[in-house]
Amino acid sequence: MIELQGLTKRYGDKTAVDNLTFTVRPGVVTGFLGPNGAGKSTTMRMMLGLDNPTAGNVRIDGKHYAQLSEPLKYIGALLDAKAIHGGRTAYNHLLCLAQSNRIPRHRVDEVLDTVGLTAVAKKRSKGFSLGMGQRLGIAGALLGDPEILMFDEPVNGLDPEGIHWIRNLMKGLAAQGRTVFVSSHLMSEMALTAEHLIVIGRGRLMADTSMAEFIEKNSRSYVRIRTPQPERLKDVLTAAGFTPVTTSDGTFEIQDGDAAQLGELAAQHQLVLHELSPQRASLEEAFMQLTAESVEYHAGGVAPPPGIDGGAAGMPQAAGQQAPQQQWGAQWRDSGTGKGK
Numbered sequence: 001m002i003e004l005q006g007l008t009k010r011y012g013d014k015t016a017v018d019n020l021t022f023t024v025r026p027g028v029v030t031g032f033l034g035p036n037g038a039g040k041s042t043t044m045r046m047m048l049g050l051d052n053p054t055a056g057n058v059r060i061d062g063k064h065y066a067q068l069s070e071p072l073k074y075i076g077a078l079l080d081a082k083a084i085h086g087g088r089t090a091y092n093h094l095l096c097l098a099q100s101n102r103i104p105r106h107r108v109d110e111v112l113d114t115v116g117l118t119a120v121a122k123k124r125s126k127g128f129s130l131g132m133g134q135r136l137g138i139a140g141a142l143l144g145d146p147e148i149l150m151f152d153e154p155v156n157g158l159d160p161e162g163i164h165w166i167r168n169l170m171k172g173l174a175a176q177g178r179t180v181f182v183s184s185h186l187m188s189e190m191a192l193t194a195e196h197l198i199v200i201g202r203g204r205l206m207a208d209t210s211m212a213e214f215i216e217k218n219s220r221s222y223v224r225i226r227t228p229q230p231e232r233l234k235d236v237l238t239a240a241g242f243t244p245v246t247t248s249d250g251t252f253e254i255q256d257g258d259a260a261q262l263g264e265l266a267a268q269h270q271l272v273l274h275e276l277s278p279q280r281a282s283l284e285e286a287f288m289q290l291t292a293e294s295v296e297y298h299a300g301g302v303a304p305p306p307g308i309d310g311g312a313a314g315m316p317q318a319a320g321q322q323a324p325q326q327q328w329g330a331q332w333r334d335s336g337t338g339k340g341k
């Protein structure tokens with residue numbers, strides 16, 4: 001278990017991590033999300049005693065990292081895969097780590113096998129690809145067979161097979177009852193891997209909740225309808241009290257009805273439907289809604305036209321409706337889960 005209490009880090013007048021309090025529990029993969037510059041790496045570095053907090057503290061199974069006598073046996077971490085002595089072979093890199101933590105030599109062979117690097121164990125790591133470097137970093141994290149594992153962007157540079165492998169590895173470690181804490185910018189991957197989420201923005205806690213609840217609270221659901229008779233359908237829906245929103249590709253989106261109800265209504269009026277599908281936003285959309293106001297680094301350029309991209313800028317909007325971005329952010333904060341800004 002990892003426990004953060006009021007964890008804060010300031011660099012001059014910049015507050016990188018702002019009074020974070022949360023617990024990462026064993027048995028599930030916990031995802032750590034936040035826009036660029038939100039403070040994820042700084043938080044992870046403080047968890048590992050690599051940075052000193054300005055205030056607050058982190059406990060690893062009740063102890064500060066510095067109090068752990070052989071830390072690799074308690075917590076294994078992949079922070080920066082490039083932070084490896086390139087002149088050493090993969091085997092020697094792991095052997096040095098093992099010897100400094102009184103870990104038996106045979107573990108080196110075991111973890112090399114686990115991450116699929118046995119064939120290149122005697123090669124210097126400076127010749128490794130990004131993906132191979134990630135695997136070596138993961139081998140280092142697993143070396144001490146720790147109960148707690150922490151991975152910062154573990155799928156960086158991995159090919160689809162590698163991504164699949166690390167996903168199963170993390171789930172397997174959690175299923176063994178270990179604590180697994182992982183950051184990633186790949187939302188689709190996070191949605192498949194993590195059961196619990198911690199979301200931060202500008203250093204502050206924005207959500208500490210299950211994946212299912214996070215998506216439920218931060219996204220809208222609606223029914224999408226496609227018909228070759230759009231004018232008639234629109235009239236029927238409007239007369240029945242629904243608020244159909246037309247998207248740029250000619251489909252309708254209805255937020256205030258369910259698929260069965262809408263399908264029956266269409267049948268009563270002998271309307272042909274080519275699509276009738278309930279939709280729920282993705283983790284990516286939910287994340288963008290929640291963190292929209294806390295994104296520090298925006299790209300320039302042109303917003304996508306309505307209906308493109310599925311992001312906030314692309315959400316269709318009925319006349320007179322409040323912008324979804326404001327609505328959803330407010331809804332989330334009003335629910336009381338938010339720690340507020």
Ligand SMILES: Nc1ncnc2c1ncn2[C@@H]1O[C@H](COP(=O)(O)OP(=O)(O)OP(=O)(O)O)[C@@H](O)[C@H]1O
Nearest residue numbers: 011014015016034035036037038039040041042043
């Ligand atoms: N050593 C430092 N000195 C000054 N500012 C720093 C330092 N390290 C981090 N920061 C600042 O603290 C903030 C948080 O940075 P951090 O790297 O923790 O964010 P992050 O969430 O990991 O970002 P990313 O997703 O881009 O990796 C950023 O604004 C960053 O510029």
